[in-house]
Amino acid sequence: METLDTLILSRIQFAANISFHILFPTITIALGWVLLFFRLRFAQTADGKWMSAYRFWVKVFALSFAMGVVSGITMSFQFGTNWPGFMETVGNIAGPLLAYEVLTAFFLEAAFVGIMLFGFSRVPGWLHMLATFLVAFGTTVSAFWIIVLNSWMHTPQGFEMIDGVAHATDWWAIIFNPSMPYRFAHMILASFLTVGFLIAGVSAFRWLLGDRSRDLRAALKVGVSIGAVLIPVQIFMGDMHGLNTLEYQPAKVAAMEGNWETQTNVPLLLFALPDEEARENRFEIGIPNLASLILTHHADGEVPGLNDFVAEDGTVLHPPVAKVFWSFRVMVGTGLAMLLISWASVWFMWRRRALHEGRIAGHWMAVEGLPKPILFALVPMAFSGWVATLAGWYTTEIGRQPWLVQGVMTTDMAVADVAAPLVLGTLITYLAIYAALLVAYISVITYLARKAAKGDDGRAIDMDHSGKAGVLAITPAE
């Protein structure tokens, strides 16, 4: 009983820590590239609005980066403090992947982020741009390595077990394991969507506060466009990812669909309350045949059912159904909301431009076109990327249970022998700190947005309408 409690508490603690951590890399991965874009546009056009946009968003970047770093350090200690069995069993594979992440990514970003943030007036322009590029590149590489490891835990290959310890036999197979390309692409897209909606949402907020500056218009359009262009790609990628999962982790897909019996003509459930005691769903509402159609591309395709994953002796070998089922729906629902809002925004902005061709020539879209309700909807969507990302990871990770490494080791094999009250104590402290930091993070972003809306971007010079004022403003201050 003792170890069971430690197990559950450790799992909750791990989930809490990684959920908190992932929020910030999700922002920094794509925001790095967006900042590079702002920086390059400024170098290209010498238009101060790009620099103002850069200056605003680089603050958000710095903040997110610091949050990502400190929570990441917590993550790297977790393996030892709570999950020693993980490294003892698969350390020969997980170890090199984590080591490569530290060596090729963490040092790169950590060293150049200083130059990117504080070096603007100290280094030549090309070096500043190079530093910005290297930081963006570093965050992406670090996402790559960690996703490789995580995907390997879902679809392990390229190793052999000797005396209960995994030994690598083929590194190529380990790195390019079957689910890695899908998971990596889906995650990077998730990051861009999160950032797109964050930029759009915060900009809409500033617009509603009466801010009409040019950098704000530029940022809003960039944010909405990222969302509108990438969300269909993401939905397509998500579908591909699901097909891949069907092949390698059918129990997870069965839980995602809430499908108990292996059968044909499976409906897509919009609502249901999966009941694991009774092994059936209550209050089902579904669209006939659609799940079969999506997963097999035939209306009468066969979809695996959860009852196939119960051993003779009654041991359940599939993940908890309701959690996976609902996490998946939250993710897809958020994705659909993103599609609706970003396309509507683009359409209104484009139509307004089309109607006022002459006055705002040279732009594809006019922010004036956005009706109030859409602006109001964009504001809460600022953090929709977080919701979808967390929901997606919960689907993925809970869907792998009871396995820690699919088919190789279960989660309870890895847990540390630490007293349960100790884990409970640290868990509560972590949760309190995380809650406080989240509140602080969101309120600082709101505060920065309000300050910017008042025209105070931290410098005296107003660079509203002429690019020249902007160029003057960035000559070295010290």
Added chain:
Amino acid sequence: MLPDFTNPADWLPWAFASLMGLSILVYVVLDGFDLGVGILFPLAVPEDQDKMIGSIGPFWDANETWLVLAVGLLLVAFPQAHGMILTALYLPVFIMLVGLILRGVAFEFRAKARDHHKRLWNRLFFTGSLMTALAQGFMLGLYVMGLDQTLATYAFAMLTAVFLAVGYSFIGSTWLIHKTEGALQLKAVRWGRESLWGVVLGIGAVSLATPLVSTRIFDKWLSFPEVIYLAPLPILSGLLIVWLWRMLRAMPFADDRRSWLPFLVSTCLFTLAYLGMAYSFYPYVVPDRLTIYEAASAPESLFIILVGACFVVPVIAAYSILAYVIFRGKATALRYD
């Protein structure tokens, strides 16, 4: 001490122990000065506080990464030891992590939050730095005591906790002497003088305790002829301490010459003390329980990491140095433009 270089199972663990030792040392010196500046932070007036932040702003993140590398190497090269050490140190590790979280985020928040919140973040910046230093000192003490958990070892660990925090303040003030000028620099010189005792006591306590706890270590140091070979280590350390003391009484020198010297000398001192410890514990990774050979992962996995490390570590060193060169000179308040 040298392994058999024809046998991978023999030299790979040794190479990884060295690499890990190196990154812990680099971490202790580099993040040591960051944390020290954080501990000294409340002693300065508000205008100077911005300069203190400025003196570590572009570096602290990369400095902290050496800790990630060290833990990473422990994790990948000696998985069993990693589990044993970190489970035994569960609570101090947790306190250190909370400290690192507070320090890191307070740093960013204080620059962006509204003015009346700045005081709170300043306080958290100090608290985080202090917690981290104390927790690390506590872990050092327990490690020296062979990870035994008794009242006596806890008492010793409390002592090392305080000494390490004061020691970090010391190296932090030598960093400030180099990076600041005027009144703040004068203050830093004073702080340096006042915290040197922490370094002396810390090194003294660990050097005395280590051989007393373990007869193996006692013999390693005090049997003949080792005692002769090793004599330079304490003698050199003593000389460096005297040099530091005399320098700090005379500083700052005219025209701010050699303002970097105290930092350099304290780095040498930390290195000597560290080498002494490394000698004591080698070849054990968990004192008197687990050697690096027993704890090592499979050679093929270690090899693939080593190949990468040989290429990457020099590059990391190069661009870390580049960052220090770009932000050389006296610190100013930090700006994003």
